[in-house]
Amino acid sequence: MEHPVLDAADIQAAPKVLLHDHLDGGLRPATIVDLAAAVGHELPATDPAELATWFAEAADSGSLERYLETFAHTVGVMQTADALTRVARECVEDLAADGVVYAEIRYAPELHVEAGLGLDEVVAAVQQGFEExxxxxxxxITVRHLLTAMRxxxxxxxxxxxxxxxRDRGVVGFDIAGPEAGYPPTRFIDAFEYLQRENSHFTIHAGEGFGLPSIWEAVQxxxxxxxxxxxxxxDDIAVAEDGTAKLGRLASYVRDKRIPLEMCPSSNVQTGAAPSIAEHPIKLLASLRFRVTVNTDNRLMSGTSLSKEFGLLNVTFGYGWREMEWLTVNAMKSAFIPYDERYRLITETIKPWYAERLV
Incomplete structure (x- = not known):
């Protein structure tokens, strides 16, 4: 059945919420060229357009080694306070231009200390950029940090x-990232227990490069x-020929507890977590009413934006304004800011905009 294709400019104008976006995965190519020249970092290309092409091809190569090499060039130029502030400021500008009204941006402070910055100085530089x-x-737009530890x-x-x-100065949570296989989340159990005692929030990269055991450890x-x-x-959901789905105990628990899934369709295809957008589990999980959210992961490497991700879902699955609103409200409900701030954004910014298009 044919479904209406939403106008790209309308999708861009729609208020959107982003929960999973890496600061070192979203730099402007021209900024990388500028910062690399300032510190003598050698790049595979010095023309911004050529560099953007190199990033896209390296990320799409199917080689994990080549994919990871891309971050050597972004992290490599993010080693001074001025560079971090600039990258953070431009991140906010780019998201605001894309219609994002709330975002949680993650990065690993430990990756930005090679030139002598302290961890505290890294966070301060990023916060200054976000504020600017x-x-x-x-x-x-409101932007907050998630601080990541490398697995x-x-x-x-x-x-x-x-x-x-x-946490009262811009940081709203904690995350772990890096290779899942061989580095289970339980290696960080002391950190997670500490955060729970401190009444803090955290998300865990899980179920991307590794299967159900990673998700089970992260949750249970x-x-x-x-x-x-x-x-x-x-992997814990069996779909019969007639389309009915039977959930295993872990899948049931995740759905019942409304544990949000930070799904990144384009990135998941690049890393092999999903074979294609058309075969991405987001459609099944959304139809089963899991707490699904849509995200970008690494905007530079995937050549994407949150508007582009929603555009793909529109063209591939026929998702219209109703589905887009549901996914956006899901994300806002799942944010790590206080309830009253989430509620205000939902009722005063998000729902009124979509209501005009759902009459």
Whole structure:
């Protein structure tokens, strides 16, 4: 059945919410060229358009090594306070231009200390950039940090402590990222238990590069508030020929507890977590009313924006304004800011805009 294709400009104008976006995965190519020249970092290309093409091809190569190499070039130029502030400010500007009204941006402070910055100085530089970007946007967007600890490192408690120190100054939560296989979330159990005692929030990358055991540990051992990706939860769902679905106990628990899934369709296809957009589990999970949210992951590497992700879902699955509103409200409900702030954005910004298009 034919379904209406939404206008790209209308999708861009729609208020949107972004929960899973990496600061070091969303730089402007021209900014990378500028910052690299300033510190003598060698790039595969110095023309911004050529560099953008290189990032897209490297990310699409199917080689994890080549995909990870892309971050060596973004993190490599994000080692000074001025660079971090600029990248953070431009991130906010780009999201505001894309119609995002609330975003949680994640990054690993431990990756930005190679030139002598302290962890506290890293967060302060990013916060300054966020504040400058929000001021320039005239109140159209709210941006908060998620501080990430790398799974293959051993700095979980230190980064968790940093998140608590900064939690009333822009940081709203904690995350772990990096290779899932061989680095289960339980390696950070002390950090997660500490955050729970401090009444803090955290999300865990799980069910992207590894299957159900990663999700089970993240939820049942670590107590994750949200799941970064969570794509492989479909491995616990059996779909019969007539289309009926039977949920396993873990999938049922995740759905029953309304644990949000931070799904990133384009990125999931790039990393092999999903074979294609058409075969992405987001359609099944949304139809089963899991707490699905739509995200970008790495806007530079995936050559994407939140508007583009919704455009793909519109063209592929026929998602219109009603589905887009549902996914956006899901994300706003799942944000780590206080309830009254979430409620205000839903009732004063998000729902009124969609209501005009659903009459």
């Amino acid at each position: 970007g929000m001021a320039a946007a005239g109140g159209r 293959q490192a051993a700095s979980g408690m230190e980064i968790a402590g940093l998140a608590i120190q900064w 051992w670590c107590g994750a508030d949200r799941l970064g990706h969570g794509v492989r939860i479909v």
